[in-house]
Amino acid sequence: MLALYYYPGNASLLPHMMLREIGVPFEMRLVDRGSNAQKSPEYLKLNPNGRIPVLIDDDLVLFETAAIALHLADKFPQAGLSPAVGTKERAEFYKWMVHLTNTPQAEYRAWFYPHEHVSDEAAAPAAKQAAERRLYRMFDVISEQLGDRAWLLGDRFSAADLFLFMLIRWGRGMPRPPRMLSNLDALAERVIARPAVQEAFRVEGIQAPFF
Ligand SMILES: N[C@@H](CCC(=O)N[C@@H](CS)C(=O)NCC(=O)O)C(=O)O
CATH class of the missing domain: 3.40.30.10 (Glutaredoxin)
Known part of the structure; x- marks a missing residue:
C-alpha cells in the first residue's frame, strides 16, 4: 500500500x-x-x-x-524515471537529484521562510533578498548546464526533470522568475504537457499560471 x-x-x-x-x-x-x-x-x-x-x-x-x-x-x-544503476547516466542522475535537493530546494527554504534564518525579525526581508540573489545564480548555472538539451540527462526524461520543474514553479513569484531563462521555460512547457503531470495538478486543484 x-x-x-x-x-x-x-x-x-x-x-x-x-x-x-x-x-x-x-x-x-x-x-x-x-x-x-x-x-x-x-x-x-x-x-x-x-x-x-x-x-x-x-x-x-x-x-x-x-x-x-x-x-x-x-x-x-x-x-523509466531513472537510468540503470551503475551507468554513467545514473551517476548524472544522482548528481542532479542531490544538487536540486541540497542547493536550490534548500535555498528556497530561506526564501519562503526567511524568519527561520534570522534572530531579528526585522532582518527577514534582507535575508529573503539574499536568498533570491543566490537562487538567481543557481538557476543561471542550471540553465547553462542544460544548454540546448531537452532534459537534464540529454535526450532522456527522468525524475530529475520533474524535480527541476517543481523548483522552477516555486520561483514564479520572484521578480526574475526562473522561466525567464528560455531553456528552463521550454523544459517546463515540455513537463506541463505530460498527461501524468496535468493529472497531478488537477487532483491538487492547482490552477494556471502553473510556473
Ligand atoms: N528537506 C525536506 C523539506 C520539506 C519542506 O520544507 N516542506 C515544506 C513544504 S514545501 C513544509 O513542510 N513546510 C511547512 C513547515 O515547514 O512547517 C524535504 O525535501 O522533504
Whole structure:
C-alpha cells in the first residue's frame, strides 16, 4: 500500500507527479497546513521534522523528498524515471537529484521562510533578498548546464526533470522568475504537457499560471 502525505504545490508535488507517471494505485492524504497539521503529534510521528511530504510504502515511513523520489524510481524501474544503476547516466542522475535537493530546494527554504534564518525579525526581508540573489545564480548555472538539451540527462526524461520543474514553479513569484531563462521555460512547457503531470495538478486543484 502506497500513501502520500501532501499539500497542494508543496514538495510533495514531485512524488505525486512521479506516482502519476508510474501509474500505480496510491492514497493521497492531505496535510492541512491551515491548521498546522504538519506539526501535530500524529504527523510528527511520521516525520519528526514536521515537514511535507511523507511516503508510506507498507511498513516503510519515508521522509525527505529526494529519498522518496529515488525510492519510487527504483521500486518501479519499468516507469523509466531513472537510468540503470551503475551507468554513467545514473551517476548524472544522482548528481542532479542531490544538487536540486541540497542547493536550490534548500535555498528556497530561506526564501519562503526567511524568519527561520534570522534572530531579528526585522532582518527577514534582507535575508529573503539574499536568498533570491543566490537562487538567481543557481538557476543561471542550471540553465547553462542544460544548454540546448531537452532534459537534464540529454535526450532522456527522468525524475530529475520533474524535480527541476517543481523548483522552477516555486520561483514564479520572484521578480526574475526562473522561466525567464528560455531553456528552463521550454523544459517546463515540455513537463506541463505530460498527461501524468496535468493529472497531478488537477487532483491538487492547482490552477494556471502553473510556473
Ligand atoms: N528537506 C525536506 C523539506 C520539506 C519542506 O520544507 N516542506 C515544506 C513544504 S514545501 C513544509 O513542510 N513546510 C511547512 C513547515 O515547514 O512547517 C524535504 O525535501 O522533504
